[in-house]
Amino acid sequence: xxxxxxxxxDVTAEPRxxxxxxxxxxxxxxxxxxxxxxxxKYTPERARILDMVMxxxxxxxxxxxxxxxxxxxxxxxxxxxxxxxxxLQDAGIIQRVLFDQDQAHYQLVYGRRPNDLLxxxxxxxxxxxxxxxxxxLRERLCREHGLVAQSHRFQVFAVGVDAG
Numbered sequence: 001x002x003x004x005x006x007x008x009x010d011v012t013a014e015p016r017x018x019x020x021x022x023x024x025x026x027x028x029x030x031x032x033x034x035x036x037x038x039x040x041k042y043t044p045e046r047a048r049i050l051d052m053v054m055x056x057x058x059x060x061x062x063x064x065x066x067x068x069x070x071x072x073x074x075x076x077x078x079x080x081x082x083x084x085x086x087x088l089q090d091a092g093i094i095q096r097v098l099f100d101q102d103q104a105h106y107q108l109v110y111g112r113r114p115n116d117l118l119x120x121x122x123x124x125x126x127x128x129x130x131x132x133x134x135x136x137l138r139e140r141l142c143r144e145h146g147l148v149a150q151s152h153r154f155q156v157f158a159v160g161v162d163a164g
Contacts, residue, residue, distance in 0.1 A: 027110055048076065059126060
């Protein structure tokens with residue numbers, strides 16, 4: 001099922017507050033460390049998949065990633081793509097965004113500002129939302145519990161008023 005990006009630029013009422021994200025180490029190093037911990041190698045296929053993931057600006061599906069890899073002339077199996085996506089998730093580099101029962105979607109999260117979403121499940125429209133107060137709440141909750149936030153995920157699943 002295809003994603004539909006929201007067309008309405010007026011969804012965000014407040015100006016975007018830039019939250020600096022500090023990348024402690026390069027994605028490649030994070031992924032290599034995860035692979036080493038699992039007793040796996042950093043292969044050319046995994047490197048190319050990571051590179052293609054880093055090029056994704058929006059949500060992506062594993063099958064679309066596979067198509068893009070193959071269209072670029074790179075030979076890789078579907079199994080390798082799916083296994084690598086799971087490893088990237090486990091390493092905290094990408095995050096699964098499940099809003100479609102048929103297909104999981106992913107987003108790059110390491111070193112990026114959290115991407116909060118309003119998801120219309122009746123139309124598959126994905127509307128990015130900006131809630132500076134959510135980040136403030138996240139920081140306060142972590143501080144109260146002696147923790148430091150690394151990231152968060154906020155997704156609202158909704159249907160149109162007339163949908164039911």
